[in-house]
Amino acid sequence: MGRPGSPPQAEENRCPLWGLPEELLLLICSYLDARALGRLGQTCRRLCRFTSRDVLWRRLARSCLNAGFSALGTDLVEGIPVKERVKVSQNWRRGRCQRNLLLKWKRNLMPWMQLDSEYLYLSQAEDIQAYWLRPNHTGLQRCPQAVFSGHQEDVCRFVLANGHVVSGGGDGNIVLHKLNSSFSFKFLAHEQEVNCVDCQGGIVVSGSRDRTAKVWSLSPGRAGQCLHTIQTEDRVWSIAISPLSSSFVTGTACCRHTSPLRIWDLESGQLVTCLGTEFHRGAGVLDVFYETPSTLLSCGYDTYIRYWDLRTSTRECVKKWEEPHDSALYCIRSNGNHMIASGSSYYGVVRLWDKRQNRCLQSFSLSSPPVSSPVYCLRFSTTHLYATLASALHALDFTT
Structure with a gap:
């Protein structure tokens, strides 16, 4: 003393x-x-x-559910003390959060969403609206900062890439908007609605109900030029470009005798491989997500999340998780490490999964009986999860 x-x-x-x-x-x-x-x-x-000190908490954070570290230990969230992220990660694991209804609209829609560090982008009918996120994601400014228009029918999917919003709509068009500018570019891409799009570098890939997937150039002088048209023989519900920009995967409706998951070479447009060997008829793939160039996740009508590792096998997934209530899975997202979030087709159910476990970790129902809506899209950061339902945007705040 x-x-x-x-x-x-x-x-x-x-x-x-x-x-x-x-x-x-x-x-x-x-x-x-x-x-x-x-x-x-x-x-x-x-x-x-x-x-x-961050150096002491970094080892602990890598094993946490959602602390902003990749599987290789790369810090994906700079500027936030690692100790605080470890604390918040415990809330994710235990399901401790505050639920907020951020936006509500009168019509039933199928809204899609993207998230960056400052804005939440939300499709509502023919438009895409950009909402400013208050510092530390403490709320959402109700009035949109920008509105991106150009489609004659509802926007089906859109992505953020290279400072642009690239969208596909029910009118068969692909529209390119430059952020922070009035520049836009539109071209007719498919005979029927564009169900899905992805973009990397100067390349856009799209999939449609017309049973084709197409590769488009965005390079100067060739913008909107179709490089490849791929006959998928089935409606294309989801699409994603590999992080190496060498190939892309399509998820189809599985109404015919072809695999619903196929990987195509981006340069030649030729089929590289089919994933899986046994799928029930109608077990279409509604969402796909690349974690690394060799690992990806898929989900859909067959009620399973499947984790594929192309280094080991293309015939069988390395792990799968079944939706407990036998509901179709409309969307999935991963943090690239231990956590997966999924959205179900009934009562707005969002589930959190730990890859190291076989069962669902936490479940949140965002709509209550008699109202039922799928979770059409979800995105999350280290502190918040956002989910779009037919008539509302919900948020789960895990900082509390």
């Missing part, structure tokens, strides 16, 4: 731990779990500052 009236800093400096080299103290703290590390930080102000 120090003498009466001795300053707190002097008390802290007498702690035996401070006689150790900093490298050794870091090594000792690296063996502590989150609870022990937090309690050590409560002993004095100097240890509080020391145990709040």
